Amino acid sequence: MDATKPQKTIIVGAGVIGSAIAYELQKRGHSVTLVDRDAAGNGASHGNMGSIAVTEFMPVARASTWKQIPGWLLNPRGPIRVSPTYMPRLVPWFARFLSASRPSVVHRLEAAGAALCERSLDDTRTLLAELDMAEHLSTAGCLSLYANDQEYKADRERIDMLDRFGFDYEVLDANALRALEPEITDNISKAILLPDNRTIADPHKLVLGLFQGFRGLGGTLRTAEVTGFERNDRISGVSLSDGEIIHADTVILCAGAFTARLSKLLNEPMPLETERGYHTQIMAPGLELGHSIIWPAKAFMVSPTAGGIRVGGTVEMAGLNAAPDYRRSKITVQRACEALPNLEVHDFTEWMGHRPAFPDTIPVMSASAKTAGVFYATGHGHLGLTHAATCARLMSDLVTGVKPAIDLEPYRVDRF
Template sequence: MDSSKPQKTIVVGAGVIGSAIAYELQKRGHSVTLVDRDAPGNGASYGNMGSIAVTEFMPVARASTWKQIPGWLVNPKGPIRASPTYMPRLIPWFVRFLASSRPSVVQRLEAAGAALCERSLEDTRALLAELGMAEHLSSAGCLSLYASDQEYEADRERIDLLDRFGFDYELLDSKAIRALEPEITDNISKAILLPDNRTVADPNKLVLGLFQGFRGLGGTFRTAEVTGFERSDRINGVLLGDGDFVHADQVILSAGAFTARLSKLLNEPMPLETERGYHTQIMAPGIELTHSIIWPAKAFMVSPTAGGIRVGGTVEMAGLDAPPDYRRAKITVHRAREALPKLEVQDFAEWMGHRPAFPDTIPVMSASVKTAGVFYATGHGHLGLTHAATCARLMSDLVTGVKPAIDLEPYRVDRF
């Protein structure tokens, strides 16, 4: 490669992760083409809960989760649903999930998750300032709700994790809760205020802001599906569904839950599944909410975002091709009304998207071990928006040969 010429780089996937990487690399002098079969931000990033959830790095793969999974799976309203017809294809993924729940592995995963999350708020704040969108980040945090001492103790594992890694929180009694959010039911006896878990005013507008920033720096966007790759001793470029070929010195695959289909074309399969997530966006909620709220025992979240109130939660394992089951969205709205009894469901829309999930709960941010010049950035699960700014910096360091601010060994693509 001629180092005197701008590196030609293709980023596949125009969600929040891909758009952030494309923006950062274009800013660093690369000639970047961003490719997506859809409009920027129209995938999982569109339905994000809008939370910079810096405290939510506890790996799902752990012994306490395994004890609950059988009950969850037989409960049609439980926080996890696996499609019976898709279940056979999930067996290898669940075997890896089980292997990741060994205590020694869990400790490494906790540290890897915390290393990303402890940087996320400051990196997001800096990115928004660059884009002229600083006001899009809330000053209010998140409230984690508990209706009883038993619920609080059931969440002790997560709270202890915050202590261990030094993340801020404050325990509130019922009076303090309602001083912050009067609409929360009197049945909530205590809460934890997570002051650094901020909310973005509209996650889709953030992606569009990244995209506009990228285009303003001279970046190129192609609406097309990637159908193949050309490579010799390294990557040469990508083949598009319209028959075109685009040359590249580097290719970053950040297509969310669809990245595994692309990596297979490079003979580099990865155990990436979709945790299908649902939300209900309510534009006439009849209440005002300043903080986002979560209720761990009920497995839902409510965020004041996108001009209204967004209710989401639960996980559905049913693959990339099954139609949505909007009963999942209705379950979370019902539970949200237990916390917010005056919540009205008027002028609303239901949505389903594909969160990309690895069995050990942490992302892949890695160079390919099979093809020089190929990089992966995927598997951020519920934390795509949370990790986006940090991931963009780390991946851009990796691509440009700068030593990343943290050790990227835990996020290698060949760790499985």
């Protein structure tokens, strides 16, 4: 490669992760082409909960989760649904999930999640300031709700983890809670204020802002599907569905839950699944909410975002091709109405998207172990928006040969 010429980099996936990396690398002098079969930000990045959730890094893979899974699966209104027809394909994934639940492994996974999340808010602020979008980040935090002491004790594992890693929180009694959010039901006896868990005013507009910043620096977008790769001793190009082959010195795959299909074309399979998530966007909620709220015992979240109130939560494992089951979104709305008795569900839309999930709950941010010049940034699960600014900086360091601010060994692609 000619060191005097800009590196030609192709980034596959124009969601929040891909767009953030594209912006950062273009800023650093690379000649970047974003490739996506859809418009920027129209996948999972369009419908997330708008949360910079810096405290939500507890690995799902843990012994306490395994104890609850049978009850969850038997409950049609439970927080997890697994499609019976898709279950056979999930057996290897769940085997890795079980392996990741060992206490010694869980400790490492917590540390890997914390290393990303403790940087996320500052990195997000810096990125938003560069994009002239600082006002899109809320100043209020998130409230975690508990109806009684039993629910609070059930969440103690997560609270203890926050203590170990030094994340801020404040325990509120019922009076202090309702002084902050009068709309919350009187049936909540205790809450935790998570002051650094902020909300983005509109997550889709953030991706569009990233894309516009990227384009303003000279970046380009190709709307096409990737069908293959050109390579000899290293990557040299990407084949598109329109028949064109685009030359590349570097290729970064960050197509969310669809990344595994692309990695197979490079003979580098990865245990990446989709945790299908649902939201209901209510544009006439009949109330105002200053904080986002979560109710751990009922597995849902409410965020004031995108010009209204967004309700989401639960996990559905049914693959990339099954039709949406909007009964899942209706369940979370019913639960939101328990927390917010004055909530009116008018002028609303329902949405389903694909969260990319590895069995150990932490992402891959890594050079390929098999093809020089290929990199991966995927598997951020529920934290794609949270991690986006940090991931962009770390991946750009990795690609450009700068020592990343944290050790990226825990996020390597060949760890499974």
